[in-house]
Amino acid sequence: MSKTDHFVSERRALIYAQLLRHGRVLAQELAQTFDVSEDTVRRDLREMAARGECERVYGGALLASGTTVPLKTRMGEMPDRKATLGQAATSFVQDGMIVFLDAGSTNLAIAKNLAVGLKLTIVTNTPAIAAELAGNADIELILIGGRVDPAVGAAIDTTAIRQLELIRPDLCIVGVCGLTLDRGLCADIYEDAVFKRLACETSAKTLAAVTSEKLGAAAAFQVASLSSTLTLVLEEDADRDMIGTLADTGATIHQAVSLSGISSHMQVSKDQSL
Incomplete structure (x- = not known):
């Protein structure tokens, strides 16, 4: 795993932690928190949604109900x-x-x-x-x-x-x-x-x-x-x-x-x- 991939993985883990705590996240707030662009956050959320970790909604994402992050991930x-x-x-x-x-x-x-x-x-x-x-x-x-x-x-x-x-x-x-x-x-x-x-x-x-x-x-x-x-x-x-x-x-x-x-x-x- 490259250094860049390592940072991406950690950021997505922290996003998921916020989902667990609050049930939803906003792309704009995440971009400010991690000092990245909203496009980067939206890309994170798309990847997380593809793995079943969240449900995409306008402006952010919701915690997917009845799901868990796959063990392999x-x-x-x-x-x-x-x-x-x-x-x-x-x-x-x-x-x-x-x-x-x-x-x-x-x-x-x-x-x-x-x-x-x-x-x-x-x-x-x-x-x-x-x-x-x-x-x-x-x-x-x-x-x-x-x-x-x-x-x-x-x-x-x-x-x-x-x-x-x-x-x-x-x-x-x-x-x-x-x-x-x-x-x-x-x-x-x-x-x-x-x-x-x-x-x-x-x-x-x-x-x-x-x-x-x-x-x-x-x-x-x-x-x-x-x-x-x-x-x-x-x-x-x-x-x-x-x-x-x-x-x-x-x-x-x-x-x-x-x-x-x-x-x-x-x-x-x-x-x-x-």
Whole structure:
């Protein structure tokens, strides 16, 4: 990917974050925000609409209802940030665990950063994650089958649900489209939310690694409430007030910190000064 393509990808990711937060964007305002021409913004919105991320309207765009950005697209967005989250999240994966690894580009980063030598059973419904882990002699890999949804990038149909019902993971690492204080973890697509909800319910604990633009972003369908069985791995720039409120729900909050290219993490509890 060229440097120009990298900037375009980041700009479109930020536009999508605004769509998630506000439900609509205006081309004129976006042009001023990013210091580009309105023609450039309109081109961004046309490309995003072609991928199903928004619906074009006069002067801007609306968030497409019941849709999500395809996994293949998300895999190329914000790789450094997701790698930092992924490395921090792996500290919660312990030797001998049965882990369900849900669909998501950040979850793919988690798979890539698993410590060498850990003896694990990894269950996933996501071919891209399975391909990353295949051939690792320390990992017993179980791939849940069924029809692969082209946007989610994973099997979420009734066949997949029947297989998931038979598994009781120690940890569910769930991918989410949004996180709000009143609704908890959310997803854009109903069938995906149903599958994710079951994965959380059948697991002893749940973890979600969440990029900052998803904090406070509402998605249509609830996946899991905020509780003491939930661990949230957040970015270093996550809103400080929201972190404090999230900690009050009983959820364990960790912030991933990137220091000179080396990822680490720090725990935040409601008693810790923010």
